[in-house]
Amino acid sequence: DVKVTQSSRYLVKRTGEKVFLECVQDMDHENMFWYRQDPGLGLRLIYFSYDVKMKEKGDIPEGYSVSREKKERFSLILESASTNQTSMYLCASSLRYGGSNQPQHFGDGTRLSIL
Amino acid sequence: KQEVTQIPAALSVPEGENLVLNCSFTDSAIYNLQWFRQDPGKGLTSLLLIQSSQREQTSGRLNASLDKSSGRSTLYIAASQPGDSATYLCAPGEDGSGNTGKLIFGQGTTLQVKP
Numbered sequence: 716d717v718k719v720t721q722s723s724r725y726l727v728k729r730t731g732e733k734v735f736l737e738c739v740q741d742m743d744h745e746n747m748f749w750y751r752q753d754p755g756l757g758l759r760l761i762y763f764s765y766d767v768k769m770k771e772k773g774d775i776p777e778g779y780s781v782s783r784e785k786k787e788r789f790s791l792i793l794e795s796a797s798t799n800q801t802s803m804y805l806c807a808s809s810l811r812y813g814g815s816n817q818p819q820h821f822g823d824g825t826r827l828s829i830l
Numbered sequence: 831k832q833e834v835t836q837i838p839a840a841l842s843v844p845e846g847e848n849l850v851l852n853c854s855f856t857d858s859a860i861y862n863l864q865w866f867r868q869d870p871g872k873g874l875t876s877l878l879l880i881q882s883s884q885r886e887q888t889s890g891r892l893n894a895s896l897d898k899s900s901g902r903s904t905l906y907i908a909a910s911q912p913g914d915s916a917t918y919l920c921a922p923g924e925d926g927s928g929n930t931g932k933l934i935f936g937q938g939t940t941l942q943v944k945p
Contacts, residue, residue, distance in 0.1 A: 719873075746931045758919070758935040765931075773932075805873055809931045818864055819921075819933060821873035 717742055721806050721822035729830055734793040736825055738806030745811040747789035748819065749773075749781065751802040758805065764789055765811070796829045803827075832857045834936035836920055842942040843910055851905040851939045853920030858901045861923040864933060865894050865905050868917045877905075877918075910943045917941070 722737035740747065748763040750773075760773030762781040770781050778800060782790040789808075793800055804825045810817040833856045843849055853863075862881045866874040878887045878894040880903070886895040893906040903920055917940045921933035 748932075755937075757937045760932065763932060807874075811931065817931075818876040818879045819874075819931060820876060821866075823873045824871075826871075 717820040719806055719808055719820050719822040721804075721825050723825050724823060725826050725828075727828045727830060728793075728796050730796060730798060732793075732796045734796050734827070734829075736791040736793075736804055736806075736827070738789045738791070738808075738822060739787055740789075740808040740820070741787065742808065742810065742820070743786065744808035744820075745786070746809045746819075747783065748807040748809075749779075749789065749791045750805045750807065751775070752805055752824075753802050761791065798829050801827060801829045832860075832922065832924065832934045834920060834922060834934055836918075836936040836939050838939060839937065840940045840942075842944065844944050845910060845912060847910050847943075848906070848908050849910055849941075851907070851918050851920075851941070853903040853905070853936055855901045855903075855920075855922045855934075857922075858898050860898060863894075863896055863903050863920065863922045865892075865903075866919040866921065868919060868938070874919065907941075910941075912943050912945050915941055915943050 719740045749761045750758045752758045764770045764783045780792045806822045807819040809819045837852045864879045865877045868874045880887045880896045891908040896903045917938040919938045920936045
């Protein structure tokens with residue numbers, strides 16, 4: 716069965732801290748994604764990666780960076796956390812098979828509060 | 831820029847009803863379209879994926895159709911049950927994203943099925 720695991724369900728950090736959100740998938744998927752979800756704004760793509768060490772900006776990359784050193788792990792980094800980054804963060808992965816993308820599978824999310 | 835609209839925003843029905851959720855998108859040049867379900871405070875669960883060359887997909891009581899040229903998709907739920915209560919999200923995949931699987935999400939339809 717497909718499994719995407721996010722390291723924390725709930726996280727509280729302080730303004731200015733460097734914050735790491737970790738995501739691991741066990742399905743050998745090429746594609747991995749980080750989204751944030753806010754009431755009234757829906758899901759917005761922050762960054763995605765289609766291969767190890769490859770990354771591309773999504774719609775709202777400002778204030779974030781990512782790291783993908785291994786195929787199964789995709790990390791989201793808040794360089795200097797701010798209160799407007801309080802949100803639900805969702806990680807997803809998908810298989811790229813023969814040029815045709817397969818369904819995205821999501822983790823349970825990390826609810827991050829910045830105080 | 832792709833914009834995705836889901837109507838209605840919320841829906842409440844008695845158990846046993848058949849219902850239709852609507853999704854429209856502004857750019858018909860899509861690679862595929864995925865329907866998800868999200869329970870409160872949780873991640874997304876993939877329900878159905880329709881490739882751009884397909885007209886519909888079925889899984890159990892769910893049927894999703896795609897009219898790419900008119901920019902529309904519908905999710906049909908037969909014989910609704912209280913366990914179907916959730917938010918349903920539509921997400922077309924961008925054309926030209928065949929190697930990345932990037933999706934654009936609608937705001938969702940929140941469904942309540944009353945016993």
